[in-house]
Every structure is written in C-alpha cells, then in structure tokens.
Amino acid sequence: MARQLGHTIIEPRPALTPLVASDQWVKPLQGVSLENIKIQALPDPRLEQTGELLFTHFGISGPAVLNLSSWLGSRTGYPVKVKIDLFPSLSNEQLAERLRLCFRQNAGKLLKNSLSELLPRRMIQAVLSIAEVSPDKQVDQLSRAELLRLTHTLKNIILHIKGTRPLNESIVTGGGVSTAEINPTTMESKIVKGLYFAGEIIDVDALTGGYNLQIAFATGYLSGAGAASIS
Ligand SMILES: Cc1cc2nc3c(=O)[nH]c(=O)nc-3n(C[C@H](O)[C@H](O)[C@H](O)COP(=O)(O)OP(=O)(O)OC[C@H]3O[C@@H](n4cnc5c(N)ncnc54)[C@H](O)[C@@H]3O)c2cc1C
Structure with a gap:
C-alpha cells in the first residue's frame, strides 16, 4: 500500500x-x-x-x-x-x-x-x-x-x-518504507499528507536489547499524536 x-x-x-x-x-x-x-x-x-x-x-x-x-x-x-x-x-x-x-x-x-x-x-x-x-x-x-x-x-x-x-522465523524485519520519505519528528509521510508510519514497516531495525520495541513505542507515540492532531 x-x-x-x-x-x-x-x-x-x-x-x-x-x-x-x-x-x-x-x-x-x-x-x-x-x-x-x-x-x-x-x-x-x-x-x-x-x-x-x-x-x-x-x-x-x-x-x-x-x-x-x-x-x-x-x-x-x-x-x-x-x-x-x-x-x-x-x-x-x-x-x-x-x-x-x-x-x-x-x-x-x-x-x-x-x-x-x-x-x-x-x-x-x-x-x-x-x-x-x-x-x-x-x-x-x-x-x-x-x-x-x-x-x-x-x-x-x-x-x-x-x-x-x-x-x-526472524525476530525483526529489516527494510521497509524508506526513512528519507518520513518526517522524523512526526512520522508523517513526506509524500502523502495525513499518512503516518510506526514500527517495523519503517526501514529501521536494531540489535537485541529492547531497541526494536523502543522503535515501535517511540514511532507509535509520534505517529499517534500526529494523527490525533489532524483537525
Ligand atoms: C519472538 C520475538 C521476540 C522479540 N523480542 C524482542 C525483545 O526482547 N526486545 C525488542 O526490542 N524487540 C523484540 N522483538 C521485536 C518486537 O516485538 C517488534 O520489533 C515490535 O513488536 C514491532 O512492533 P510493530 O508494532 O511494528 O509490529 P507488531 O508488533 O508485529 O504489530 C503489528 C500488528 O498489526 C497487526 N496486523 C497485521 N496486519 C494487519 C492488517 N492487515 N490489519 C490489521 N492489523 C494487522 C498484527 O496482528 C499485529 O498485532 C521480538 C520479536 C519476536 C518475534
């Protein structure tokens, strides 16, 4: 999509x-x-x-x-x-x-x-x-x-x-939506206004140690806040 x-x-x-x-x-x-x-x-x-x-x-x-x-x-x-x-x-x-x-x-x-x-x-x-x-x-x-x-x-x-x-069978998926096309402070798409990304769908992955959950939580928070602010 x-x-x-x-x-x-x-x-x-x-x-x-x-x-x-x-x-x-x-x-x-x-x-x-x-x-x-x-x-x-x-x-x-x-x-x-x-x-x-x-x-x-x-x-x-x-x-x-x-x-x-x-x-x-x-x-x-x-x-x-x-x-x-x-x-x-x-x-x-x-x-x-x-x-x-x-x-x-x-x-x-x-x-x-x-x-x-x-x-x-x-x-x-x-x-x-x-x-x-x-x-x-x-x-x-x-x-x-x-x-x-x-x-x-x-x-x-x-x-x-x-x-x-x-x-x-892998713990995390690498690859996904290019980070170059996502505003890092809001997680909003730079291409489609009002479209937000969070978690593993983004081309970001990390080593073990809770970092992948942190990515999901942090991007989820930002995209949720961004989407909620649309009037
Ligand atoms: C076995 C295992 C152990 C892990 N251990 C750790 C760990 O210790 N520390 C760590 O940091 N990370 C760990 N991870 C990775 C971490 O769980 C993921 O990186 C993180 O959960 C990704 O969050 P997400 O929201 O992007 O995706 P997910 O958590 O996969 O959530 C996606 C959700 O979307 C739902 N969904 C999918 N398709 C649709 C659809 N079409 N319509 C509606 N809903 C849909 C799915 O059912 C799912 O609930 C582990 C992963 C696995 C598999």
Missing part, C-alpha cells in the same frame, strides 16, 4: 535471524550451547559479537548470532564465512598453557575424555575432528604441532553461512 502511494520500499529482509550453515559437522551438535564465544564476519572482522551461541539442526542461533545477522544482512550479504573463537578472553599462548595444564591433570587419559572441563562433550569430538587430532590419542602423546593445531582451532572455527532462516 505504501508503495502504491509512491513510497520507496527497501526490500524487506530477515534481521535478528538464525543463520543456515552448509557445514555438515554442525548438525550433530544440535542443542549444544556455548557461552562467551566471539563470532566474527570474515570479510569484515569489525562485524563481531560476543555472547551465547546455540547450534541447531540447520546451523546456528542464539543472541550473538542474531545480533551478527543484523549486520550480515545489510553489510556483507550471503553466502559469508564467519569465524568462531571459543575462548576470546585468552590469547593463543594462554590457551595453549591452559590446555597443557588440563593435559597434565588428565595424564594417561584419552584426549576425548580430557577436555570436558573446557568444552561440552559433543563439541570436543567436533573440535578434534576439525583440528585433525585423533580423539583416541593419550594426552601425553600429543605432539607440539597437534597442540598448536588444537589451540588454533579452538580460536578459529570457520563456518560457511549460506543464508538466513525465513522472514517468519
């Missing part, structure tokens, strides 16, 4: 949406949740989020992923590679030292049974497979090269994101 009245519509797209990965190793991790990870867009490392990530049957979700998706949709597009750092607060050296300590405490045990204080069990299998380190190796027999590979993997897991879940 807004288009028919002459407004420019920025193509609607899922924002704050789970991401679909093409990597097959993700599927068995469905339900695994990781806290305090860092996820970063490889084409633009400035696009990064820290927080919780949840593996699903199609890819990844969780607060850090939803927020990153907001930027990917508008800045990089899809497909896109993302990097997950499972220990963002530790440098490579600190993480290697943490692993050495863990292995000393688990001397004689198999690798797959020695990392449970650092990672969820199902994640251990995935990480060892990506690092190409045998899960059935004793921790004492790990070579320096294998330790370095494991350390590197824990801080550099690459996921190939082919797209998002559909609009009806």
